[in-house]
Amino acid sequence: MIKIRQATQADESSWNNYVTQHDNHSPYHLFAWKNAVSEAYHHADHYLIAEEEINQAQEVVGIFPLIVFSKPLSKPNLCALPFCDVGGILANNNEIKSQLLVESKKVASLYQANVIELRSSTGKALSDEKTEQAKRQFEKVSMLMPLPENSELLFSSFKSKLRSQIRKAEKNGLHYKVGSKKNMLDDFYQVFSHNMRALGSPVHAKQWFECLLKYYQEKMIISIVYKEQIPVGAGIVLIAGNKAAIPWASTKAEYNRLSPNMMLYWSLLKHLSDNSVDKFDFGRSSFGEGTYKFKQQWGAQPTPLNWQVINLTTNQKVENKNSNSGRLRAIIENIWRKLPIKLTVFLGPKIRKYISL
Numbered sequence: 254m255i256k257i258r259q260a261t262q263a264d265e266s267s268w269n270n271y272v273t274q275h276d277n278h279s280p281y282h283l284f285a286w287k288n289a290v291s292e293a294y295h296h297a298d299h300y301l302i303a304e305e306e307i308n309q310a311q312e313v314v315g316i317f318p319l320i321v322f323s324k325p326l327s328k329p330n331l332c333a334l335p336f337c338d339v340g341g342i343l344a345n346n347n348e349i350k351s352q353l354l355v356e357s358k359k360v361a362s363l364y365q366a367n368v369i370e371l372r373s374s375t376g377k378a379l380s381d382e383k384t385e386q387a388k389r390q391f392e393k394v395s396m397l398m399p400l401p402e403n404s405e406l407l408f409s410s411f412k413s414k415l416r417s418q419i420r421k422a423e424k425n426g427l428h429y430k431v432g433s434k435k436n437m438l439d440d441f442y443q444v445f446s447h448n449m450r451a452l453g454s455p456v457h458a459k460q461w462f463e464c465l466l467k468y469y470q471e472k473m474i475i476s477i478v479y480k481e482q483i484p485v486g487a488g489i490v491l492i493a494g495n496k497a498a499i500p501w502a503s504t505k506a507e508y509n510r511l512s513p514n515m516m517l518y519w520s521l522l523k524h525l526s527d528n529s530v531d532k533f534d535f536g537r538s539s540f541g542e543g544t545y546k547f548k549q550q551w552g553a554q555p556t557p558l559n560w561q562v563i564n565l566t567t568n569q570k571v572e573n574k575n576s577n578s579g580r581l582r583a584i585i586e587n588i589w590r591k592l593p594i595k596l597t598v599f600l601g602p603k604i605r606k607y608i609s610l
Contacts, residue, residue: 255314255315256303256304256311257303257353258301258302259299259300260300264302268284268300269283269284271313272316272494273493273495276376277343277374277376278343278493278496279339279340279493280469280496280497280498281334281337281491281498282334282340285468285472286340287320288467288468289464289465289467290320290336293461293464294461296322296335297320297364298320298321299360299363300318300319301316301317301319301360302315303316303352303353314344315349315353316343317333317341317342318333318340319332319333319357319369320332320334321364322335324607325607328366329364330369330370331364332370332609333370333371335609336457336609336610337372337498337500338372338395338534338536338558339373341372342354342371358563358565361565367564367565367566368564368565369565370561370562370563370609372560373561374559375557375558376556377556393537393557393558394537394538394539394545394555394556394557394558395556395557395558396535396545396548397532397553397554397555397556398534398535398548398551398553398554399533400522400525400530400531401526402526403526404523406526407522407523407526408523410552411551414550415550415551419515419516419519421515422512422513422516422519425511426481427485429479429486430476430479431474431476431520431521433466434475437475438466440477440484441477441489443484444485444504444505446601447505448506450589450597451590452586452590453587453589455597455600455604456601456602457601457602457605458605458606465489469492472492473491473492474489474490474491474492474521474524475487475489476488476489476490476521476524478513478516478520485505485511486503486504486508486513486516486517487503488502488503488517488518488521490521490525495529495530495532496532496533496534497532497534498533499533499536502514502517504517514547518551537558538555540555
């Protein structure tokens with residue numbers, strides 16, 4: 254018999270152990286993500302845990318992390334998970350997965366939610382012959398890269414052009430710092446907030462990153478690239494088991510000619526490969542776009558993202574394309590780019606908490 258219940262804080266250890274042992278896990282599945290979302294943005298959550306009695310002990314056989322994502326003047330959605338690419342169901346088999354999905358609909362009724370958003374990954378990298386077919390089926394992919402046992406092997410595996418680009422950043426006088434110290438967030442946020450304004454997008458609250466560091470601790474790695482004492486590039490990596498993902502990476506556009514992005518990614522990949530991480534998620538991209546090609550040159554392969562929305566009113570499951578196009582959006586982005594940086598840092602978090610990506 255499978256028993257499904259709401260997970261509590263007392264389940265954190267067993268939840269995390271199950272996550273890190275599952276083939277399709279991500280750092281976002283960890284309890285730390287739940288805790289950070291709750292503390293920084295005050296969204297409620299309802300994490301489902303499936304257990305089975307084995308040898309007179311309850312053993313975790315599936316999990317379904319659900320954030321009750323509320324927006325002003327509208328009914329909440331259940332989202333698995335907000336602010337990241339993946340975070341759907343992890344289970345021992347399809348039967349348990351189906352039971353968790355059925356239970357999630359009861360949870361939706363409890364919160365009067367009409368929609369469940371699922372952000373899952375197929376977990377399988379595409380071969381070259383399957384890429385063309387996937388382009389028609391999937392809009393977004395994660396770019397996943399295997400890492401060797403140390404950074405020397407990693408560097409030697411790169412093509413000569415990539416190695417020279419990494420060296421170019423060093424020759425241009427750039428240097429970096431990698432760590433998990435709270436004072437590094439000041440330089441990270443300076444670069445990140447400037448980049449988000451340049452993109453015309455509301456910035457996350459600095460408190461969001463402080464909460465992530467509080468709960469991920471040494472499993473959150475920060476890298477800052479400097480020109481002399483000026484931070485010009487910054488990124489954050491989250492780790493779970495043998496996997497790592499980079500949800501945020503930014504550079505200051507006026508310094509891009511110095512190749513800070515090459516040093517940024519190399520500093521993180523070097524650190525991870527020297528610290529027993531063998532899988533790296535570069536994050537989502539669309540086939541053929543600039544970020545796709547940038548990630549591909551490092552050796553990353555596309556893995557389809559299977560994002561779906563379940564409409565509980567019609568009980569239909571539809572693919573969530575999550576299109577970013579639209580004339581209104583373009584106008585808003587253009588206005589945002591012209592706002593003073595202090596104003597975007599003040600207003601951005603008040604908006605960003607209601608944007609699930």
